[in-house]
Amino acid sequence: MPKNHLIVRFSQSGRNSLNLLALITLFSCLGCGKAAEESPTVSPPETLTPTEQVATPNEPAPSEPPGQLELPPGDIPPASTNLPKTGGDGGLEMPDVQISNKPPVAEASETASPEILYGSLDEIQDRIAKTNKITVVDFWSLSCRPCLEEFPGLVRLDKQFADKVQCISVDVDFDGRKSRPPKHYEERVVAFVTSVGATFPNYISTTESDEIYSELDLDSIPAVLIYDADGKLVKKFVDAGDTAGFTYNKQVIPFVKQMMQTGN
Numbered sequence: 001m002p003k004n005h006l007i008v009r010f011s012q013s014g015r016n017s018l019n020l021l022a023l024i025t026l027f028s029c030l031g032c033g034k035a036a037e038e039s040p041t042v043s044p045p046e047t048l049t050p051t052e053q054v055a056t057p058n059e060p061a062p063s064e065p066p067g068q069l070e071l072p073p074g075d076i077p078p079a080s081t082n083l084p085k086t087g088g089d090g091g092l093e094m095p096d097v098q099i100s101n102k103p104p105v106a107e108a109s110e111t112a113s114p115e116i117l118y119g120s121l122d123e124i125q126d127r128i129a130k131t132n133k134i135t136v137v138d139f140w141s142l143s144c145r146p147c148l149e150e151f152p153g154l155v156r157l158d159k160q161f162a163d164k165v166q167c168i169s170v171d172v173d174f175d176g177r178k179s180r181p182p183k184h185y186e187e188r189v190v191a192f193v194t195s196v197g198a199t200f201p202n203y204i205s206t207t208e209s210d211e212i213y214s215e216l217d218l219d220s221i222p223a224v225l226i227y228d229a230d231g232k233l234v235k236k237f238v239d240a241g242d243t244a245g246f247t248y249n250k251q252v253i254p255f256v257k258q259m260m261q262t263g264n
Contacts, residue, residue, distance in 0.1 A: 114193045114202050121207040129231030131166040134259055138169045139223040142188055147222040153248020158200050167200040176208040224252055
């Protein structure tokens, strides 16, 4: 085929291709026209005032103005329990609590004025001989912890068998010192026997404690001596030897019950 004929045919084919491409482009533009018309107009963002601006995560937050309360970093410390007590009207004020080694106070219905007596050992023994009952005598001291712990057992015994048993307590704190006469112990003796409801006769011995131990052959206190209705000593419980560690519940009260059953 001649060379010039090939050039003519190629030029005509190229013009056809260009025309087709132009038509495709035209139809494409016509299809996008509605979408372009319906696209919402985006307004530029409003400018925030300095007080309305929010710090971005990459920017530190503006510091508080001077005078504001700032907590230190870290956990919030717990509230203190040692707050000072405040006075004034309208506030709840807790009473002061003091720890004491005193025995618990008896209920109001059980509390009565105790019988406090002063007497020598001879006077106490004369009283024992005239009760005409089984008589339980407890020798004790304010400085003897086992004495104070067991003393309420004597109170229980008195309340349960007062019609058949005479209970007596004898404080032996007086040791003969002139600086501490028997009267020196009265306030504390009264406070103790009142707190446990001991309404039976409570003696403060005017005989020195060493003489009492010697006369009654007591190795230790607490000591509980039990006499029959004739005033005869029939049993001795002492916190030493065979009766060491005795209690009212386990030894004294069962023994007294046995005496009542046998008529002694």
